[in-house]
Amino acid sequence: MRPDPIQRLDTTFFWDACERGEFLAQKCEPCNKLWHPPRPMCPDCHSLEKSTQNLSGKATILSWVRQVRPASFGFKESPIVILVELEEGLRMVSNLVGDEPPEIGDPVEVDFAKTSGGKAVPVFKKVAS
């Protein structure tokens, strides 16, 4: 089954939110900028004051692959890996639900998948274009 996410002090809010079914990004409190991957300091204004913002979950596929050899560790079958750009402009690596390869540019929306240790990660499913 899918491996648990590695959780670090600076990033655990992201994964904890996924367990609650919430899709969040780090937001810099003074300057309102969103950042992903999360980081301890805002690289623009250098504030340490962070909050979070709910993301729309709407995204576009920029790239996709499937790791064939070796097969993806922890999975029954290697999933389709996608790089997405979120509506808010952030990018992240995730999975496309199902086993049908997408086209670059396909619109997708967020869902959540359980991991072996009962955590959750954001994944995406196709939406009608």
Next chain:
Amino acid sequence: MVAASQQACIVGIGQTEFSKASGRSEQQLAAEAVLRACQDAGVDPKSIDGMTTFSLDNSDEVDIMRSLGCEEIKYTTRLPQGGAASVATIVHAKNAVESGICDTFLIFRAMNERSQYRFGQPHFNISPDAHSSTFMEWCFPFGAQTPAAWEALSCGPYLNKYGVTSEDLGRIAVTFRKAAATNPASWFYEKPITLDDHQNSRWIVEPTLRLLDCCQESDGGVAIIITRADKAKDLMQMPVRILGAEYSMLFNHEIISDFYAGDLIRNENSEIVADRLEASTGIAPKDTNVAMIYDNFTPQILRQLEGFKYCGIGEAKDYVKDGHLELDGKTPLSPNGGLMGEGYIHGMNNITEGVRQVRGQAANQIENANTAFIASGVAGAIIGK
């Protein structure tokens, strides 16, 4: 610009055999390569007074000193970014000797990355806070767990935009293996491949990388000795001058998992390196006589040919198809067979080949190789007579 007498020169190169099972420790591979580099140069290993390697190298500086008997090290540094920074070792070596801090500077890299650990396989026991591996947090739970998977994901937009086919990538692999076939030091000596072989090789990562799009996993060690021109002239080999060496790491960019910034098409850091090299040396990479370009996976050759300005954006697949990378073409590419054909010592064996080419000592010698460009994505150097 430094005076000619103070210019950094590569004076010694050493390497072990490149194999799949060295049968000895990484420390020993490193020590053997360093000794050979010193013997090649005609310097006493005890006189080495500075050194650099990769942050990923397992051999500690203290242990290198213990084996080689180095009396005093005045300057050490370790470089992030894996093989992408292999040529950045040259930047540090140049600065260390031209500044006068060091007289005899060592670059080393040794690995049993085939027999001791599989460099291309998932490593799920890496600490998330370990150097260079925080990116794993955002890839591993999604099944993107190998260098090949990260590479394929990051180059997808480029390949898609310019309609690069698997055959286009295959021609690059064929070129490397053709050169390797006539280099006795290469693992694939006398084993060229055809485009059909490439097309019939199994998928490693769909829809991009077949087995023959990937570099090898190798055991071996490489070492390089650098000093200043005034000292170099009394040594065993013709000094190979470091005419220029540049490095560029950009905000929010990663290396093989370079997903979060930029247009996913251009190699902006390579473009900056190419411009700085031309400004500081008066020579553009494309004007050198041989190109040693880091070949972890075939798409990297296309993006670096464009990044280092051998051709325009989107034109690299045709540049390859037109035969320019052949050893008698205008951009002879890695006459040792590169990391795919010769061996994968994290890029360092491409630097030693560049030196052999300028010396005129290579197995597949390019005629009149007065200058060579050695490059690894974020770093590049021009070396010459």
